[in-house]
Amino acid sequence: MRFCVACHCQQIALLLRIRCYHQYPIDPSHLIEVEFNRICGDRGTAGKRQQQNTEPEGDRKDPQTRTNSIVQHRLIVLQALGSNRHHRLSVTLPLCTAAVSFACTKPQIRTAHRTGPRPKPRFRRETRHSVTLDTAPDIVIAHWAEPADWSQQRIGTGLINDTFLLSGPGDGKLVLQRLHTIFAPEVNEDIDAVTRHLAAHGMVTPRLVLTRDGATSIIHENRTWRVLSFVPGYSIDFVDSPARARAAGALVGRFHAVLDGFDYEYRSIRPGVHDTPLHLQNLAAALMEKHDHRLFDATAPLAEDLLRQAELLRDLSDLPERHSHGDLKISNLIFDSSGEAVCLIDLDTLTRMRWPLEMGDALRSWCNPGREDRRPGKLDLDLLTAALEGYAGTTPGLLKREETGALTDGLIQICLELACRFAADALNENYFGWDPTRYPGRGEHNLARAGAMSDLLRDVRQQEAGIRRLTLSLAG
Structure with a gap:
């Protein structure tokens, strides 16, 4: 059976009217127009492109397929996230509201009828605000030791922090880390408290090494850096037995x-x-x-x-x-x-x-x-x-x-x-x-x-x- 764009847009409108009306009242006819035009873009619908016959032949071989695919993907997303069981997880209304709010940003589309202010989307993106470092700056190392006395090697397979092994006089070893921006400097207070408790009960644990000024960490170029004691041993990426x-x-x-x-x-x-x-x-x-x-x-x-x-x-x-x-x-x-x-x-x-x-x-x-x-x-x-x-x-x-x-x-x-x-x-x-x-x-x-x-x-x-x-x- 051929996939019908218009029918699916009507389902989208019905779904959103059922799930979101009491928070973001919307006329379903506007939702159909909004969603359809947002998918097809400024070029208009696939059907109009066929009638006007203005695109190159290569672009008109299957003008409906891409539009159908995108509509179907979005419909499945909205249906999945609009179920009653998701409402129990407090995800239904924020998701649908955000979907509608995003859809209504196109300037050529008349905004939906509503009463009261438009709710704001609750999306909070996961972002990584920096590139990975291959070496740590000497100016950072100097807060703990003389950089000339210590060599460094990037270690670990973690996906978030940048970690370096510092090797110095007398086979001394320290672990230097640049923290991801998702971690506030206060995280070091938590680590200090918990590791003190673990050590007091006989557990092996890395401990924070204070700077020359007695601080648990420093800020360099808007990033938190710290040093931890080195625990001998090795880590693995998967369990072998x-x-x-x-x-x-x-x-x-x-x-x-x-x-x-x-x-x-x-x-x-x-x-x-x-x-x-x-x-x-x-x-x-x-x-x-x-x-x-x-x-x-x-x-x-x-x-x-x-x-x-x-x-x-x-x-x-x-x-x-x-x-x-x-x-x-x-x-x-x-x-x-x-x-x-x-x-x-x-x-x-x-x-x-x-x-x-x-x-x-x-x-x-x-x-x-x-x-x-x-x-x-x-x-x-x-x-x-x-x-x-x-x-x-x-x-x-x-x-x-x-x-x-x-x-x-x-x-x-x-x-x-x-x-x-x-x-x-x-x-x-x-x-x-x-x-x-x-x-x-x-x-x-x-x-x-x-x-x-x-x-x-x-x-x-x-x-x-x-x-x-x-x-x-x-x-x-």
């Missing part, structure tokens, strides 16, 4: 157990952490605005599938928040020569979080035996079992049964959320780091990540019953 997963689980369990009951309020609060509705909004906005992007046709079907799957997410808001690391991917754990996990690094994400999301983020990294960008992403049940056994062995009596029972839901939500973030940045190309030796552009690398994470999400859903049995056994 059940023994490794068990060691990782045991370390994180000790971390959670030591911080349980720690009386501290975090100074640095990052808005939007695991705010899944917000990441769905950002993905929807990218689909609406980036239809001319070189990767749109490859990204849109994947993104639409993710938006549909979001309807099945469970609401975890009734669970308690606990002290959390906030980013337990396997590369944020340091291992020693015997294979034991000795400490957690990259502590900028310290916060209070619901346990299923904290551990869901860990397990999506630990239990996928391949690279984050290698397809197909899969969940290895042997690695999952070992990780949970290691964790349970160091956290007796720590968790409530409803928390462990929701671990599978947290894992699903994390996989979906991260896939949405990668898919959005495949089109926006302004946040996650990328490997220019393996991909032609940031978008291509993020599209590979989105595909692998979507595969992992699908595999988790297929094994959901078995995963739930394993996670419930954690509660005893």
Whole structure:
């Protein structure tokens, strides 16, 4: 059956009238005109182009196809984000309102009838405001030591901060970091408080090294820099054995157990952490605005599938928040020569979080035996079992049964959320780091990540019953 643009525009208008009328009253006839003209641009509709016969023959071979594709993509986005189940996640009205507000900005279109002021879109883009550094400036190093006495080497595979290993007199080693702009300088107060508590309870942890003036960090060219003590060992990018997963689980369990009951309020609060509705909004906005992007046709079907799957997410808001690391991917754990996990690094994400999301983020990294960008992403049940056994062995009596029972839901939500973030940045190309030796552009690398994470999400859903049995056994 041929796809009908007019019918789908009517569905868009009906959907938006149903979902948004009480906040942003709109005449559906104007929505049809707005959406259709916004898609087709100043050249008018595909039908008018055919009648006027003003474009070159090569451009008129299939003038309806591109327009149909874009309308269909947007319809799917709006339908997925306008479901009743999404309203529970507080995403429906802001998304639809933002979609309408964006659509009504074309000057040649009469704005929709409304009463009261127009609500503002609630989109908050994830952006990376700087380029990656290959070397740290001497003027920065001088706040801690004489630059001439220390050599530096860029280390780590993190996607956010820039990290350098400083080597100096007497085999001394320090870790110098330039923080991403999403982290306020106050994050160092949190790191100092938490690491003091961990060290007091016998845990190995990196500690902040004060500047010559006694400060925890400095500001250079509007960026925060700090130095941490060096913890010997190595990090990995994927888990290679059940023994490794068990060691990782045991370390994180000790971390959670030591911080349980720690009386501290975090100074640095990052808005939007695991705010899944917000990441769905950002993905929807990218689909609406980036239809001319070189990767749109490859990204849109994947993104639409993710938006549909979001309807099945469970609401975890009734669970308690606990002290959390906030980013337990396997590369944020340091291992020693015997294979034991000795400490957690990259502590900028310290916060209070619901346990299923904290551990869901860990397990999506630990239990996928391949690279984050290698397809197909899969969940290895042997690695999952070992990780949970290691964790349970160091956290007796720590968790409530409803928390462990929701671990599978947290894992699903994390996989979906991260896939949405990668898919959005495949089109926006302004946040996650990328490997220019393996991909032609940031978008291509993020599209590979989105595909692998979507595969992992699908595999988790297929094994959901078995995963739930394993996670419930954690509660005893």
